[in-house]
Amino acid sequence: MSVQEYMQNLGKNARAASRQIAAATAGTKNNALLAIADALNETRDFLIAENGKDLQAGREKGLDEAMIDRLALTSQGIDKMIEGLIQVAALPDPCGAITDLNYMPSGIQVGKMRVPLGVIGIIYESRPNVTIDAASLCLKSGNATILRGGSEAIHSNRAVAQCIKSGLQKAGLPETAVQVVETTDRAAVGELITMAEYVDVIVPRGGKSLIERISKDAKVTVIKHLDGICHVYIDDQADLDKAYDIAINAKTHRYGVCNAMETLLINQAVAADILPRLAKGYGEKGVELRGCPQTRAIIAAEVATDEDWATEYLAPILSIKVVADMDAAMDHIAQYSSAHSESIVTQDYSKGRRFITEVDSSSVMINASTRFADGFEYGLGAEIGISTDKIHARGPVGLEGLTSQKWVVLGDGHIRQ
Amino acid sequence: MSVQEYMQNLGKNARAASRQIAAATAGTKNNALLAIADALNETRDFLIAENGKDLQAGREKGLDEAMIDRLALTSQGIDKMIEGLIQVAALPDPCGAITDLNYMPSGIQVGKMRVPLGVIGIIYESRPNVTIDAASLCLKSGNATILRGGSEAIHSNRAVAQCIKSGLQKAGLPETAVQVVETTDRAAVGELITMAEYVDVIVPRGGKSLIERISKDAKVTVIKHLDGICHVYIDDQADLDKAYDIAINAKTHRYGVCNAMETLLINQAVAADILPRLAKGYGEKGVELRGCPQTRAIIAAEVATDEDWATEYLAPILSIKVVADMDAAMDHIAQYSSAHSESIVTQDYSKGRRFITEVDSSSVMINASTRFADGFEYGLGAEIGISTDKIHARGPVGLEGLTSQKWVVLGDGHIRQ
Structure with a gap:
């Protein structure tokens, strides 16, 4: 036969x-x-x-x-x-x-x-x-x-x-x-x-x-479940303690998983405030940082290239970009995200409302770690995969x-x- | 360009x-x-x-x-x-x-x-x-x-x-x-x-x-929306007046539409009773009948071939098959249906319950004309098509x-x- x-x-x-x-x-x-x-x-x-x-x-x-x-x-x-x-x-x-x-x-x-x-x-x-x-x-x-x-x-x-x-x-x-x-x-x-x-x-x-x-x-x-190039955006209206916890958790809780954050976007108004704290936290975990010029003006980091924004590291590496505002963050996400999971950290009601409505990813979050994008965490009991497609099933299946x-x-x- | x-x-x-x-x-x-x-x-x-x-x-x-x-x-x-x-x-x-x-x-x-x-x-x-x-x-x-x-x-x-x-x-x-x-x-x-x-x-x-x-x-x-090879099954427990109305409506209300019935399945216990009435009704509408041997023993009809069971006529032609019971009807549907719409005519609660659960078509009906399989009739307000696929959207979209x-x-x- x-x-x-x-x-x-x-x-x-x-x-x-x-x-x-x-x-x-x-x-x-x-x-x-x-x-x-x-x-x-x-x-x-x-x-x-x-x-x-x-x-x-x-x-x-x-x-x-x-x-x-x-x-x-x-x-x-x-x-x-x-x-x-x-x-x-x-x-x-x-x-x-x-x-x-x-x-x-x-x-x-x-x-x-x-x-x-x-x-x-x-x-x-x-x-x-x-x-x-x-x-x-x-x-x-x-x-x-x-x-x-x-x-x-x-x-x-x-x-x-x-x-x-x-x-x-x-x-x-x-x-x-x-x-x-x-x-x-x-x-x-x-x-x-x-x-x-x-x-x-x-x-x-x-x-x-x-x-x-x-x-x-x-x-x-x-x-199908392709890349997870997930983003956290720290807004100028963020509670910076929550932002710190979420940014550390999303990157370092586990590295080889699709819902780990790969790129951190930070509003320019709070970058100087939170970046040094984050750099210290990541340093303690052994995470390599790659940043845009504005990031590198504040903390020590390698140069992030266009390729970095489009890379799922699945490793203790993080790319960081300082952005002008939430619209710039959403533009970056629209361009580079794999449409898996993105989170905004903000206390501002209107921005949170816009972010979860307009960002076109399978999971969109306010003030939560991207690591939650998971069938068990969503109460599905089990999952056969996480769909990054738009048809039939999106996100945890x-x-x-x-x-x-x-x-x-x-x-x-x-x-x- | x-x-x-x-x-x-x-x-x-x-x-x-x-x-x-x-x-x-x-x-x-x-x-x-x-x-x-x-x-x-x-x-x-x-x-x-x-x-x-x-x-x-x-x-x-x-x-x-x-x-x-x-x-x-x-x-x-x-x-x-x-x-x-x-x-x-x-x-x-x-x-x-x-x-x-x-x-x-x-x-x-x-x-x-x-x-x-x-x-x-x-x-x-x-x-x-x-x-x-x-x-x-x-x-x-x-x-x-x-x-x-x-x-x-x-x-x-x-x-x-x-x-x-x-x-x-x-x-x-x-x-x-x-x-x-x-x-x-x-x-x-x-x-x-x-x-x-x-x-x-x-x-x-x-x-x-x-x-x-x-x-x-x-x-x-x-x-995608491929064929509509739709079936009506008249059960031995059918109300034969309802069965008559539905069988005539499903075939003759409009011919060139995907939700028109193309094959009528009739339980052998009621075939001799309802077929002559139906033949008269279809005759008045000018519908050509093609039947299995048991059908042709009761009414005048052309010979229905295997090809007939698999054909969407979109025309005033109907194939008719007499079946032993509902299981035989469901087997025929599983083999020949395009999974568009199927209806059972029965007063029997248990059979209706089984039919709509087990028949794997985008619309399954009890005591209703297949012509209802339509976005407007289903309250969708409008439809862009009728999906015969199983993924993402089934039936009227x-x-x-x-x-x-x-x-x-x-x-x-x-x-x-």
């Missing part, structure tokens, strides 16, 4: 299973999630042994320590996967909710019902825990799933797939509701992202280059982002006049 | 204008809509004269009467465009609405704000009225628009574009908030659907071949379908722990 035939087969299975999983009750889906958790718990030794094969092959292949780290499946890691499944089982089922059901002048009632998207393809790197993460969210939202993990994790993923199958079976759901691609042939990805008759959405999870490659070639909608709404019409013999 | 440069230029203008139009108040947008209406009213003679050039060229080119009909702009047609503008001005502004603003455990407030998509490209056939239709909805929803109408309407569209520009100017909005592509070069379409840096969504309005061609090549999300939601976070110095 060719890779194409193999993938088409998975697609057909998924499409068929999607009808059954869409019609499954929340109880049945939760039973499946908990049965998968049990299966993981019962096959710990096998999972760790299979993962060992991947780790050995990875070391022989010369993977770096960060990659080996993400690839490794420990007993603690299995505990986390189990916890995750239990948490997702506890979330409310988004499917079937009917909203805005109203009588129309014709006498029909019209409303919207939340429904699964159908078949979701997940493409990710060699991190076996993502297999469970992604599968659980897609399953809970009533979608069939095809999971394609990095080839270095193939033994681990096959072992995890067995647990998923066993859990689905125990709950009386089709095993094909969640399918793991069990070939390492790269052509499988190309097929997955172009078989629009069987796949409704692709969610890539991984680095920017992976996501760009997939977006370029996909014939299926991609819920939880269970609801994996669904859509269809129209329901209730009549009683009504015909159109 | 090459076509590519020309289009890139429109794109840059639109992107720049999109920030201003997004920030415009409902009042300003309504003023623009009403000023465009005034401009149309004041330049009737010019519009009709310019349209005359298109009509003459069209006749010389040998366009058929239906195309000439759609191309023609009469004084009555201008009245309708003006009415449409006034109606859209009267609709509530979807933008800026904040919903679900709740306190989170961390103390931040998190909610969603409805915002424009940005820049919308509309591609349509040679129907000058669509220029105003589409422009008004995009403008009201706060989006910048690039309109590319069929080349046969170029003089008409240029004349309409002047009215739009004058209206925007009077309201103090940038003229580039609505731009009409003023070249007939076909390469303009190819450029429009691939310049993802400047265009956020493409809405094609026209025949299936146009939409398929655009979807195939687009690098921008397409809100009104102003809300041209928007998205961003997250707003209100803190008071909150940092992530």
Whole structure:
């Protein structure tokens, strides 16, 4: 069987299973999630042994320590996967909710019902825990799933797939509701992202280059998460203590995350006041500063170039720009932001109102750290990614982002006049 | 200037204008809509004269009467465009609405704000009225628009574009908030659907071949509306009088529309009872019937082939299939429907409940004619199209379908722990 035939087969299975999983009750889906958790718990030794094969092959292949780290499946890691499944089982089922059901002048009632998207393809790197993460969210939202993990994790993923199958079976759901691609042939990805008759959405999870490659070639909608070039703007009306806390937190709470601040914009009226304090704070954390000429007139910093404004450092580096006013800050954001998350620090009511209305990013904040842009912090319970797109889902994508709404019409013999 | 440069230029203008139009108040947008209406009213003679050039060229080119009909702009047609503008001005502004603003455990407030998509490209056939239709909805929803109408309407569209520009100017909005592509070069379409840096969504309005061609090549999300292969299923528990009315209305109210029924499914228990009545009714309307063997054992009908089940006739032709039960009907729908609109006629509570939950179409109905699947009937005030896609918008797409939601976070110095 060719890779194409193999993938088409998975697609057909998924499409068929999607009808059954869409019609499954929340109880049945939760039973499946908990049965998968049990299966993981019962096959710990096998999972760790299979993962060992991947780790050995990875070391022989010369993977770096960060990659080996993400690839490794420990007993603690299995505990986390189990916890995750239990948490997702506890979330409310988004499917079937009917909203805005109203009588129309014709006498029909019209409303919207939340429904699964159908078949979701997940493409990710060699991190076996993502297999469970992604599968659980897609399953809970009533979608069939095809999971394609990095080839270095193939033994681990096959072992995890067995647990998923066993859990689905125990709950009386089709095993094909969640399918793991069990070939390492790269052509499988190309097929997955172009078989629009069987796949409704692709969610890539991984680095920017992976996501760009997939977006370029996909014939299926991609819920993508590219850069997070996030900004904090400290206004002249800011409470400078709040500004200090937020600017330090947004940059230094964690560095390698998409909601970390990469560029700090400061109103010229308060720059001389707050910059020295901030420089000291960042210095203590070991953050390298790169600044515009006005910044460098106040504190020691490297020269920030145009490239800096357009860079997601994901590292202890911060670019700083002094701006004339909020409009200049919003212009800078419009030009350089990746439309992920931006925050204004101000006590001024009118400016806050304008900033959150006019800044076109997936999260806009007043007096809060950009680090809050996160599915858990937003109360979604879990997230499958953070969309920097404008279509379908923006920002943290939880269970609801994996669904859509269809129209329901209730009549009683009504015909159109 | 090459076509590519020309289009890139429109794109840059639109992107720049999109920030201003997004920030415009409902009042300003309504003023623009009403000023465009005034401009149309004041330049009737010019519009009709310019349209005359298109009509003459069209006749010389040998366009058929239906195309000439759609191309023609009469004084009555201008009245309708003006009415449409006034109606859209009267609709509530979807933008800026904040919903679900709740306190989170961390103390931040998190909610969603409805915002424009940005820049919308509309591609349509040679129907000058669509220029105003589409422009008004995009403008009201706060989006910048690039309109590319069929080349046969170029003089008409240029004349309409002047009215739009004058209206925007009077309201103090940038003229580039609505731009009409003023070249007939076909390469303009190819450029429009691939310049993802400047265009956020493409809405094609026209025949299936146009939409398929655009979807195939687009690098921008397409809100598309393909076939409407709509079904009515008459259950064995149906009220047969209601069933008769709905089946006749769904097929014969209008033939050339996407929400007309193309296939009638009838439960075998009631087929002998209702089919002869229906055959008489359809006969009086001149509808050609094509049936499965069981249908043809009861009434006179041509043979329905597999191709019939998959065909959108858009004509006085109906395919009829007798099915064993509701599950068989839902299987048929899952296999052949274009996921537009389906209706069950039944008095049985449980079956109605299952049908609207399990059938995966953009509109699912109980005891109502599929002809109701329409933005006006659903209370949207207007529609830019009917999406048969699952992503972003399903079914009739009104102003809300041209928007998205961003997250707003209100803190008071909150940092992530």
